[in-house]
Amino acid sequence: MARLQQLLSIALFLLLSGSSKGTLVSGLLAEGTKWETPYYVIKGPKPGPTVFLTGGLHGNEPAGALAAEQIRHWAILMGRLVVLPRANQPGLKAETRHLPELPREHADLNRNFPRTDAENEASSLIGREIWRLAQEAKPDWVIDLHEGYHFHQIQSKSVGSTVLASRPWDQRTRPFVSRMLAAVNATVEDPRKHFVPLRGTANGSLTRAAAERLGANSLILETTTREQPLSLRARQHRVMVRALLKEIGILGEGAPTLTQPRDRVSLRVAIYDGGGAGTSGPRNLQKVMKTIPRSLTWPIGPSDILEGALAHFDVVIFPGGSGSKQAAALGIEGRNKVREFVERGGGFIGICAGAYLAAANYSWSLKICNYNTFCEIREIPGVGRKSMWYRGPSSAVTMQLTPSGREIFGHGVEPFWVGYHNGPIVSPAGVPDLHDYEVLAWFRSEVFRYETQKGTMVNTPAIVSGKFGKGRVLSISPHPESSQKLRPLVARAIRWVGGL
Ligand SMILES: [Zn+2]
The missing domain is CATH 3.40.50.880 (Class I glutamine amidotransferase (GATase) domain)
Incomplete structure (x- = not known):
């Protein structure tokens, strides 16, 4: 029943978004498999940059999945948003970091993407599907939403409350990251819980592969799960993404962080x-x-x-x-x-x-x-x-x-x-x-x-x-x-x- 509703809502979305030939349209990745998950292509009325936004690569990090799901309803002024809210759908359901039931070397979806100096190939079915979508999207930006277990400034072993810029374009993304940090930190009272910038992302991660192979400006945004409600963490993601989208002209000045859902629900x-x-x-x-x-x-x-x-x-x-x-x-x-x-x-x-x-x-x-x-x-x-x-x-x-x-x-x-x-x-x-x-x-x-x-x-x-x-x-x-x-x-x- 839930699956049927989801398919119907995607079908409706496709009709409403008016897909045209030869362009990327919303649909399902890994259709018919247990990894099946929807993605959405939102087009602005004018040409502009393409942002590829992903959430839920790690199933025990729900705020990224929720924020991406909310962001796909935003009304954009130009360019294109390609949103994959629930990359690791079975992991999100089971609340596990890894892709359930896969051998250890493929279990971490965010290490499944083409590694530095290796073949241009992703591993695991869902990894390959996501990489194909990323290549087709030709993104100017790849933003991947994650969560850490602690505030990085308090516990440096965790990447919680950071923005990680992927090399080699980390210098290029710096001024944008500064805007994003200023926006989110204005909402965080305790200075020890402020977001801080980090450089470099893991070999095999989506953002690193996208920076190296697609030339995209690539960022991982990390909120902190510790003692913070889900609504707050999802909001922090939205505030950072909104700051970036404003900066690159995709959103206007007064854009809210939460908008009316496009889907018809009762x-x-x-x-x-x-x-x-x-x-x-x-x-x-x-x-x-x-x-x-x-x-x-x-x-x-x-x-x-x-x-x-x-x-x-x-x-x-x-x-x-x-x-x-x-x-x-x-x-x-x-x-x-x-x-x-x-x-x-x-x-x-x-x-x-x-x-x-x-x-x-x-x-x-x-x-x-x-x-x-x-x-x-x-x-x-x-x-x-x-x-x-x-x-x-x-x-x-x-x-x-x-x-x-x-x-x-x-x-x-x-x-x-x-x-x-x-x-x-x-x-x-x-x-x-x-x-x-x-x-x-x-x-x-x-x-x-x-x-x-x-x-x-x-x-x-x-x-x-x-x-x-x-x-x-x-x-x-x-x-x-x-x-x-x-x-x-x-x-x-x-x-x-x-x-x-
Ligand atoms: Zn993660």
Whole structure:
């Protein structure tokens, strides 16, 4: 099914991009094999330089693949972009650096290209296909997107947060690299995490072969996976590529880093993974999204939201973590962007921390749903003053859908167990400008840490929904997305919020 959709979307793309005879057109590399992967040729209205952009040569470096996939939707002013987002498709699926199941000497795709002073031949099926495409493209620039495990300035053994220029053209590319570094480093506060230039790329790498054999200006861009969300790393790639494309005239001054996807999909979902988001929430939600046909899911961070990127989505999901930290990462301006998005008809789902974020009672909360959360501070004898939101480590409670809840989420055996990790206990806030919320599910059991919490959770709302402007808000206190069994419920929730 997913494969068919992909083929259909490529077919549609081919029709829309108006291919003409004798020119490179979008299509599939290694078609019909397990290495099969799409590439895209985007032409500007005027002649200009050709940029060959690749991502995902190493399967455990997802930000390059994501950034290339996003960049292929950019509107360019001239020249040509040839984009291969997922070079090592099976490796990306398995999250392994190497080409799965190949012998050691061919396993690293980025050592499969013609070596210095050797024959003009690449090794492995997918290596040969990529090299053929690169030769046909006759690129002026080859940009290969990768990730390192640590910041190079802090751990010099890693190439994380660097731009590597391939010889022999590294002198020629220098001023361009300076522009790219200035652009990305303006977005990085900690100077030790700044990107730095390096020279020389490995023998057998795509960029070195392209520099030596095709005369192309060739760069490897490396982000750092360590403690940085995927949305941020993909954004850093986009910021660097944008700086280069502006410099060579392919993009105009005000070009955004994230644009509307060209493919026709029925649901576009942004999953917030920035400050205050946990790591398991976005991962589980990605799994849910894979079950929704014709949908597109991109992770999103505060800088994307400030840039106005929510306009490209139907739904935004704020996952578990810390609501106040998510709010702090967004800042006042970012929070206003989220409110405006919902007001204009966007869908909002808050899970646990995200449900705190939607609440009406905090100075930092979005105030898009008419509830308060139970978070007052009480004196616990022998313990001290404690905030009532904390109920202990991750546990399980029972939950029961209301009749309206069943209409949205479907029927099942109820009440059922659901993971719970200090999600909000809500009650009406009575804010006059806000619609009343509707209860879609109740907690039928409870967890508590302190005696004063006893009886304050059982039979309170577990899931509520409300309207804010033209948009739908759905607040889920527990964690149905962390249970495989309950993921269909979350999928239905996302579709409902997105108006499907
Ligand atoms: Zn790599």
